[in-house]
Amino acid sequence: MESPLLQYLFRLGDDSLILGHRLSEWCSRAPMLEEDLALANMALDHIGRAKMLLEYAASFEAMGHSADDLAFGRDERHYYNLLITEVPNGDFAVTMVRMFIFSAFDVLRLEELSTSHDEMLAGIAQKGVKESRYHRRHAADWIWRLGKGTDESRRRVQRALHTIWPFTDEMFDMDDTERVLIEEGIGCDLHTLREIWKKDVSEVISNAGLTLPEDGYMHRGGRNGVHTEALGHIISEMNYGYELMLS
Amino acid sequence: MAVLTEAQTEFFEAKIARDEKIEPRDPMPDGYRAHLIRQISQHAHSEVIGMQPEGNWVTRASSLRAKLILLAKIQDECGHGLYLYSAAETLGISRDEMLAQLHAGKAKYSSIFNYPTLTWADIGAIGWLVDGAAIVNQVSLQRTSYGPYSRAMVRICKEESFHQRQGYEIMAQMMAGTRKQRAMAQDAMNRWWAPALMMFGPPDNDSPRSHDAFNWKIKRESNDTLRQRFIDKTVQQAEVIGLTIPDPDLKFNEATKHYEIGPLNWKEFYDVIKGNGPCNRQRMEHHMQVHEDGAWVREAAQKAALNGQKPA
Numbered sequence: 001m002e003s004p005l006l007q008y009l010f011r012l013g014d015d016s017l018i019l020g021h022r023l024s025e026w027c028s029r030a031p032m033l034e035e036d037l038a039l040a041n042m043a044l045d046h047i048g049r050a051k052m053l054l055e056y057a058a059s060f061e062a063m064g065h066s067a068d069d070l071a072f073g074r075d076e077r078h079y080y081n082l083l084i085t086e087v088p089n090g091d092f093a094v095t096m097v098r099m100f101i102f103s104a105f106d107v108l109r110l111e112e113l114s115t116s117h118d119e120m121l122a123g124i125a126q127k128g129v130k131e132s133r134y135h136r137r138h139a140a141d142w143i144w145r146l147g148k149g150t151d152e153s154r155r156r157v158q159r160a161l162h163t164i165w166p167f168t169d170e171m172f173d174m175d176d177t178e179r180v181l182i183e184e185g186i187g188c189d190l191h192t193l194r195e196i197w198k199k200d201v202s203e204v205i206s207n208a209g210l211t212l213p214e215d216g217y218m219h220r221g222g223r224n225g226v227h228t229e230a231l232g233h234i235i236s237e238m239n240y241g242y243e244l245m246l247s
Numbered sequence: 248m249a250v251l252t253e254a255q256t257e258f259f260e261a262k263i264a265r266d267e268k269i270e271p272r273d274p275m276p277d278g279y280r281a282h283l284i285r286q287i288s289q290h291a292h293s294e295v296i297g298m299q300p301e302g303n304w305v306t307r308a309s310s311l312r313a314k315l316i317l318l319a320k321i322q323d324e325c326g327h328g329l330y331l332y333s334a335a336e337t338l339g340i341s342r343d344e345m346l347a348q349l350h351a352g353k354a355k356y357s358s359i360f361n362y363p364t365l366t367w368a369d370i371g372a373i374g375w376l377v378d379g380a381a382i383v384n385q386v387s388l389q390r391t392s393y394g395p396y397s398r399a400m401v402r403i404c405k406e407e408s409f410h411q412r413q414g415y416e417i418m419a420q421m422m423a424g425t426r427k428q429r430a431m432a433q434d435a436m437n438r439w440w441a442p443a444l445m446m447f448g449p450p451d452n453d454s455p456r457s458h459d460a461f462n463w464k465i466k467r468e469s470n471d472t473l474r475q476r477f478i479d480k481t482v483q484q485a486e487v488i489g490l491t492i493p494d495p496d497l498k499f500n501e502a503t504k505h506y507e508i509g510p511l512n513w514k515e516f517y518d519v520i521k522g523n524g525p526c527n528r529q530r531m532e533h534h535m536q537v538h539e540d541g542a543w544v545r546e547a548a549q550k551a552a553l554n555g556q557k558p559a
Contacts, residue, residue, distance in 0.1 A: 021306060025305075027298060027302035028299050028302040028537070029537050030537070031537075032545060033329050034329070035541075035544075036298070036322075037326060040322035041322065043318060044315060044322070051311040051312070051315065072310075091540075144557040146544075146551075147551075148550070148554045149547025149548065149550045149554075150550050153546070156543070207557075237306050237307055240307045241304070241307045241308045241309035241310070242310065244428075245309045245310070245428065247428075
C-alpha cells in the first residue's frame, strides 16, 4: 500500500488529469471561438496541474517512474479521480455545470491546501487556486447565462444539474488516508468545506432561476479505483501515445 | 462602394509607394478591399479548420508535456483565427458573414488541412512542415500593406516559431526512437512533404491574382521565392535527424546554392482545392455541425445579455 501522501497526490493529480482530458475533448468543438479558447485554457491548467502533482508523486515514490509513467501507465483500477471528473462531456450545459460544481469545490480545497505543511503541495495549490477561481467564475457566468437565456438553454442547464448532482457527495468523502494527512497538517478537511460549497452553489443556481436537485442516489468509488464505465474509454485513448513511444 | 475620387486614389497610391500602411479608415480601391477580405478570411478559416487535424491527437498525445504543448499550440491557432477575423472585420464584413461564406463553399481555407492526421508522427510533420511553411509565408506578410493584417502577422509569427519547434521535437524524438517509430516518422514525412510545398500556391507563371497583389503590396514575395526559402531550410533540418526527403530528383545546385526539387503534382493540388481531397467533406461537416450544435448556446448568451446583468 502506498503512503498516504502518495495516495493523496494520485487523487489530486488524477482529478486534474481526467478533468483536463475531458476539457481537451472540446478542442475545435465549442459553440464559439472565444469558448474554444476558454475550454483549452482550463484544460491546460488542469493537465499542467496533473503534471506537477504526478511529478511530485514520482519523486516521492522513488521507484524510477516518471510523471508520464504514472499518468499513462496504470490500469482502470489504479486511477483515483473523483467520478465527477470522468462524466462524459454531454452538451455544453453538462460541461459547464460540472465545471462550476467541481471548481467551486476545488477553489475551497486549494485554498486550504495553500497552507499545507507540505511545501511542495502548498506551492502547487497556491498556483492552482488562482486558476480555479477563474474556472469557477467562468462556469458560474455560463450557468447564469444559460439559466436566463432561452427556454431551451434553461431546460438543458436544469437537466445538466440533474446529471451532475449524483456525483457531488463523493467530493466530500474522507477515509483514513485523508484523516492521517489532516492530522499532519498536510491534507484538507473536506467536511468543513461542505457548507460553504453548498451555499455558493445554491446561490449561483438560484440566481440563475434554476432549481437545486434533491439528494438521491450518490455515486462514489473513485478514491478506491472503482469507476464508472467511462474511465476505461478515457484511459484506452489517453494512454495510447505513451504506449506507442514504448514500442 | 463608391468609386474613389482622384484625390483619394492619389492618397492611396502615394501611401503604397511610400511603403506606409493602409488603415481601415483610409480610402482604398474596391479591388484592394475585396482582395484583402478574401485573403484574410481565408487565412482565418485556415487557422480554425486547422484545429481539427491537430485536435484529432490531443487526447492521445505521447506525454503530458507533448499534450500541453499541442493543446497550447491549437489554442494559439484559435486565437490567430480570432485576430484575423477581427482584422477582416475592419474591412466591413462580419464574422457571421465570413462563416456563412465558408459554409456555402464561397470562402476557402488552406488545402493542407484536407489531409488526414493518421498517426502521432503526423502531429510532428504538421508542426514542422505545415507550420514551417506557414511561417515563411507569414514572415513575408508582416510587410503587407494593410495595417491590421500586418500587425496580426507580427504577433502570429512570434507564436508560430514555437509551433514549428514543437513539431520538429516530435520528429526528432521519433527518429531517435525504435525502428517502428522511425518508420512512422518517415511515413509522415512522405505524406506531408509535397502538400506542404504546395501550400505556397501554384508556380509564379501560373498564379492568377498575383499581379494586383504585388502592385498593392499585399503580397511582397512570389510563391516560388517563398517555396524555395522553405525548401532550403527544411532539407537541412531533415538531414540532421535522419529523415529522407521523398523526392528522387532532389539535388543541390552548387551554382545557385539552392536545392532543386522534382515536379509537384499540381493536378492533385487543384483537385483538393475543388473539394476532392480526403478530408474536405469531413472538415466542413465538422465545422457546420459544431456551429449548429452551439447555436442554442449563442442564442442563450444573447438573450441573457438582454435580460440584464449577472449578479456579481
